[in-house]
Amino acid sequence: MAKKTIRTIPQKRAEMPVQDPVARAGNFEEVALGFSLEGALVESERCLVCPKPNCVPACPVNIDIPGFIVEISKKNYRGAYDILTESTLLPAICGRVCPQEDQCEGVCPVGETLEPVAIGRLERWIGDMAIANSWRNTPPIAPNGFKIGIVGSGPAGMACAADMAKAGCDVTVYEALHQAGGVLRYGIPEFRLPNEVLDAELENLKALGVKIECNVLVGRLFTIEQMLDELGFDAVFIGTGAGYPSFMGIQGESLNGVLSANELLTRCNLMGATQFPRYDTPLGLGKRVAVIGSGNTAMDALRVSLRADAEEVYCLYRRTRAESPARVEEVEHAEEEGVRFEWLTAPVEILADDNSNVRALRCQRMELGEPDDSGRRRPVPIEGSEYEFEVDTVVYAIGTNANPIIGQTSKIALNKWGYIEADDKLATSMAGVYAGGDIVTGAATVILAMGTGRQAARSMKSYLGIRDSSAVYQKPQENGEASIFGIDPTERAHVRVRVA
Amino acid sequence: MYDTKYLFQRNEIWWVKVAVPRSLRDELGYDLRRSLHTRNLAEAREKRDRVVEELRQMIKESAAAESSGRACRESMVPDDENGFEILAREDFSDVTFLLEVDAPLMSKAAKPGQFVIVILHERGERIPLTIADFDADKGTISLVIQAVGKSTIEMQQRCRAGTHLHALVGPMGYPSELGAKKIVCVGGGLGVAPIFPQLRAFKESGAYVVGVVGFRSKELIFWEDKFEKYCDELIVCTDDGSVGLEGRVTLGLEMALKEHADVDRVIAIGPPIMMKACADTTLPYGVETIVSMNPIVVDGTGMCGGCRVSVGDEIKFACVDGPEFDAHKVNFDELMSRLGRYKDDESRALDDWKEMVS
Ligand SMILES: Cc1cc2nc3c(=O)[nH]c(=O)nc-3n(C[C@H](O)[C@H](O)[C@H](O)COP(=O)(O)OP(=O)(O)OC[C@H]3O[C@@H](n4cnc5c(N)ncnc54)[C@H](O)[C@@H]3O)c2cc1C
Ligand code: SF4
Ligand code: FES
Numbered sequence: 001m002a003k004k005t006i007r008t009i010p011q012k013r014a015e016m017p018v019q020d021p022v023a024r025a026g027n028f029e030e031v032a033l034g035f036s037l038e039g040a041l042v043e044s045e046r047c048l049v050c051p052k053p054n055c056v057p058a059c060p061v062n063i064d065i066p067g068f069i070v071e072i073s074k075k076n077y078r079g080a081y082d083i084l085t086e087s088t089l090l091p092a093i094c095g096r097v098c099p100q101e102d103q104c105e106g107v108c109p110v111g112e113t114l115e116p117v118a119i120g121r122l123e124r125w126i127g128d129m130a131i132a133n134s135w136r137n138t139p140p141i142a143p144n145g146f147k148i149g150i151v152g153s154g155p156a157g158m159a160c161a162a163d164m165a166k167a168g169c170d171v172t173v174y175e176a177l178h179q180a181g182g183v184l185r186y187g188i189p190e191f192r193l194p195n196e197v198l199d200a201e202l203e204n205l206k207a208l209g210v211k212i213e214c215n216v217l218v219g220r221l222f223t224i225e226q227m228l229d230e231l232g233f234d235a236v237f238i239g240t241g242a243g244y245p246s247f248m249g250i251q252g253e254s255l256n257g258v259l260s261a262n263e264l265l266t267r268c269n270l271m272g273a274t275q276f277p278r279y280d281t282p283l284g285l286g287k288r289v290a291v292i293g294s295g296n297t298a299m300d301a302l303r304v305s306l307r308a309d310a311e312e313v314y315c316l317y318r319r320t321r322a323e324s325p326a327r328v329e330e331v332e333h334a335e336e337e338g339v340r341f342e343w344l345t346a347p348v349e350i351l352a353d354d355n356s357n358v359r360a361l362r363c364q365r366m367e368l369g370e371p372d373d374s375g376r377r378r379p380v381p382i383e384g385s386e387y388e389f390e391v392d393t394v395v396y397a398i399g400t401n402a403n404p405i406i407g408q409t410s411k412i413a414l415n416k417w418g419y420i421e422a423d424d425k426l427a428t429s430m431a432g433v434y435a436g437g438d439i440v441t442g443a444a445t446v447i448l449a450m451g452t453g454r455q456a457a458r459s460m461k462s463y464l465g466i467r468d469s470s471a472v473y474q475k476p477q478e479n480g481e482a483s484i485f486g487i488d489p490t491e492r493a494h495v496r497v498r499v500a
Numbered sequence: 501m502y503d504t505k506y507l508f509q510r511n512e513i514w515w516v517k518v519a520v521p522r523s524l525r526d527e528l529g530y531d532l533r534r535s536l537h538t539r540n541l542a543e544a545r546e547k548r549d550r551v552v553e554e555l556r557q558m559i560k561e562s563a564a565a566e567s568s569g570r571a572c573r574e575s576m577v578p579d580d581e582n583g584f585e586i587l588a589r590e591d592f593s594d595v596t597f598l599l600e601v602d603a604p605l606m607s608k609a610a611k612p613g614q615f616v617i618v619i620l621h622e623r624g625e626r627i628p629l630t631i632a633d634f635d636a637d638k639g640t641i642s643l644v645i646q647a648v649g650k651s652t653i654e655m656q657q658r659c660r661a662g663t664h665l666h667a668l669v670g671p672m673g674y675p676s677e678l679g680a681k682k683i684v685c686v687g688g689g690l691g692v693a694p695i696f697p698q699l700r701a702f703k704e705s706g707a708y709v710v711g712v713v714g715f716r717s718k719e720l721i722f723w724e725d726k727f728e729k730y731c732d733e734l735i736v737c738t739d740d741g742s743v744g745l746e747g748r749v750t751l752g753l754e755m756a757l758k759e760h761a762d763v764d765r766v767i768a769i770g771p772p773i774m775m776k777a778c779a780d781t782t783l784p785y786g787v788e789t790i791v792s793m794n795p796i797v798v799d800g801t802g803m804c805g806g807c808r809v810s811v812g813d814e815i816k817f818a819c820v821d822g823p824e825f826d827a828h829k830v831n832f833d834e835l836m837s838r839l840g841r842y843k844d845d846e847s848r849a850l851d852d853w854k855e856m857v858s
Contacts, residue, residue, distance in 0.1 A: 017504050029519050029530070037509050038541075115625065130508055177620060178626075178667040186803075196530070215669040221609050243803030247815060254810055254834050256841040263804035271625065271798070275522055277852045280651055281798075282845035284854035335779045356837040401801055404820055408674070 006113055009046045013115045014039035022338035025306050028274070031333060032096070035125045044073040046110060047117045054107035055119060060451040062246020063087040065104055065119055071277045072122060081130045083136045084123060089162045089450060090155065092131055092197045095124025097188060098447050099327050131200040140208055144168035146464055149233040151218045151406070155446045156239030156437025158205055161454030165208040165458075167466050174216040179270060182241055184446070186270040187262065187297070189304050219409035228432055235432045235460045238420060239453060242438035244401040246294075252350025257286060257358035261293075261397035262300035274308050286392030287311045290361055292347060298397035299330040302339045305395070313339050314391070318346040318366050318379040342370075344379065348386065351392055363388045400443050417442070426456040434460055506542055506552050506559040513537065515543035524562055532558060566853030577621040583664030587640060587814035592722035595647045598632065598693070599659055601668060604639035608712045609671055613792065613824055616670030617800045618643070620655050624666060627651055627821075628797040630694035630769070631671060636733040650850040673798050673823045676790070678705045680765035684756045686778055688714035688749045691770030694792065696726060698767055700856050710756045710763070711735065714749035714770070718742035740792040750777045764788065768827065779827035793818040795838060812836050
């Protein structure tokens with residue numbers, strides 16, 4: 001194969017079909033439809049297969065990106081899947097929801113002159129193909145007698161559970177809600193991440209022998225201490241997320257018609273409120289909806305509101321589009337669907353009608369001043385710019401705090417913001433208890449949560465004295481015995497087994 | 501750009517996919533798919549329209565069947581056999597009933613003041629219910645429910661010994677703090693049952709317990725024996741005076757406060773208007789007063805903020821910061837207005853449902 005250069009590769013990104021904006025604003029079906037086969041093959045040709053790739057270290061879980069892309073171009077799709085699953089548990093999910101422009105794609109040298117290689121879309125394409133074909137990389141598992149408890153079934157918990165199960169542990173995941181998946185279930189809407197994709201990934205987890213028990217509120221039904229002392233768990237991982245939504249503390253936040261994005265999304269995604277009264281949970285969204293904030297959560301709330309039949313949907317953000325923390329693609333999608341953006345605008349008061357319902361927002365225009373600690377230019381109010389903005393629903397999407405339940409019910413040390421304190425090995429202040437995901441890092445991303453789940457699994461294994469097979473992982477030999485998922489069959493001989 | 505409308509590829513073969521409207525998804529799934537048996541895109545495009553038309557026709561037919569068959573199917577969301585089993589039911593009146601549910605772990609963990617969230621069936625909502633009793637030996641918890649809205653009326657109709665709740669999670673919230681020496685426990689309406697485990701716990705902790713319970717009339721009284729067993733004094737109030745004091749529970753509360761100058765805590769559970777009246781009653785006496793908030797709840801884990809209540813200058817999430825708060829600081833008017841948020845939706849749901857089951 002002749003060496004590829006920036007000139008010889010396909011210059012344009014392969015098209016990925018998307019649902020028409022007008023049609024999709026009225027349904028909950030997936031917006032981005034994924035590559036066609038031709039598209040994927042063309043796109044895979046665009047990778048330069050750099051000898052020292054920038055993208056791999058930029059991926060929080062260090063996927064061998066050129067490796068899997070080369071397999072696609074060789075039409076060895078299953079091989080591409082095997083490479084992906086060495087590093088990520090959830091390719092079909094990460095390919096959809098990762099902020100690739102800040103990670104792998106952001107550092108791809110092709111992006112210096114052309115559009116970068118569509119790494120996320122290729123990853124998704126393989127992930128989807130795996131689901132469609134029921135591919136599953138379940139390594140041979142030799143039980144070692146250790147019992148692991150996982151609290152929270154979000155991406156952090158799922159990743160830790162998978163790694164511990166592959167190492168031979170008996171793993172149980174406890175989830176407070178009645179369905180598993182964490183934010184992937186209740187937060188991210190179906191048009192970005194269909195439930196069937198999440199269900200398929202959860203099935204993979206179960207195929208590893210992981211038990212998932214929903215409707216269990218750890219801390220209240222039993223405590224972390226009880227898990228270790230009475231329920232026989234040898235180690236526990238906490239991945240309870242950063243649920244607790246923030247409000248601004250302005251006048252009028254208790255009015256009817258003011259809600260958090262989490263409430264809106266949970267009602268729709270988890271409880272089926274868009275199908276009320278067929279489903280019992282009502283939504284109660286008005287006709288003119290203002291969402292405050294401009295992150296991913298805000299974009300989801302905006303786009304769900306549109307689909308739930310709000311007539312006009314506005315995004316209010318005190319900075320500009322350039323500072324918006326949401327993914328570029330999400331902002332574009334929202335805009336195409338009819339969301340209207342009011343940049344440099346902040347609410348100062350929520351105004352009521354006679355029945356304590358929201359009638360309007362009093363807003364203030366902002367301008368950008370000096371950069372603050374985070375390097376972003378600080379928004380400063382413009383004197384005398386206040387005006388009334390008529391809306392009947394106000395949705396807060398300005399961030400979340402730590403979920404407080406574990407802190408309330410155990411002795412595990414928290415930091416001053418209420419997040420669980422964990423060292424760089426993700427060990428908490430309690431022996432045998434590890435934590436990861438948003439409850440440690442603060443609200444972050446799916447892939448980071450997954451990365452911390454895997455790191456915690458490594459630490460747990462060394463705590464329990466289980467040989468960490470992923471550390472000595474070697475690429476499968478040609479026609480040799482497969483050692484997928486980082487477990488080398490020969491390594492299993494060294495696994496320590498618990499003596500009861 | 502490829503024209504791939506309705507088309508997708510699976511193992512290189514082109515397929516057609518047509519979306520199913522939301523109302524038919526339970527029956528038909530998200531979409532209908534059919535293979536075009538070709539790897540060639542041009543050929544697939546040619547075959548496409550006819551297949552799309554056929555699939556659309558299928559959707560139309562099921563929509564027609566669905567609207568006629570809707571009524572009978574709707575009322576039959578199946579019982580979830582993997583759910584939480586109801587072991588016993590007892591009816592206290594035509595609206596109030598008790599369910600005893602098999603929940604071994606929870607029966608050991610539950611403490612007075614805590615609540616659970618129940619989902620009746622797959623399409624149900626999350627309903628918060630204060631735990632009315634728990635029995636660690638039997639491994640059960642009891643819930644007392646007033647059939648007032650769609651979900652609770654449906655529970656009244658469906659729940660029998662042997663049927664199941666789709667979900668049951670808890671115990672949620674902080675337990676009540678014990679430690680009072682002389683306490684008045686007030687329960688009215690849907691608060692009568694939940695006050696019971698409180699007063700039992702206080703009695704067992706050595707406190708002097710005055711119970712004040714309110715009912716509409718004599719026929720609706722329940723658990724008199726249980727209350728008597730754990731109260732040093734029991735004041736029953738009825739709206740019509742058919743037994744005990746005639747009038748609201750505040751009358752009984754006032755009486756207890758006058759008689760016992762050394763009451764060091766009052767706990768009141770019931771409808772917001774009653775708890776507010778109790779707070780007003782105790783204020784002049786300067787007695788610490790605790791109420792159990794019952795706002796609208798979704799997840800019950802602190803994740804949505806739908807349950808927020810104003811306590812003093814602070815906003816609290818009742819499900820994780822409560823549910824019990826200082827009655828003299830709670831903003832009851834706000835609570836009542838927030839509870840009315842879904843009034844129209846609720847009555848619509850109830851009407852729809854009644855029409856369907858009738
Ligand atoms: C609306 C929205 C959109 C987002 N979009 C993106 C995106 O596009 N891309 C991206 O990378 N990231 C996105 N994020 C962020 C990402 O979802 C989170 O960073 C990630 O899910 C965190 O994972 P986690 O496992 O730490 O926690 P979570 O996913 O929050 O899961 C925690 C789970 O623990 C459960 N739990 C909590 N307490 C208990 C308890 N006491 N006992 C038992 N269970 C408990 C919770 O119910 C929950 O299911 C988004 C977040 C939101 C809210
Ligand atoms: S997991 Fe995320 S960062 Fe890593 S390769 Fe995939 S899309 Fe890029
Ligand atoms: S019910 Fe959602 S936070 Fe309390």
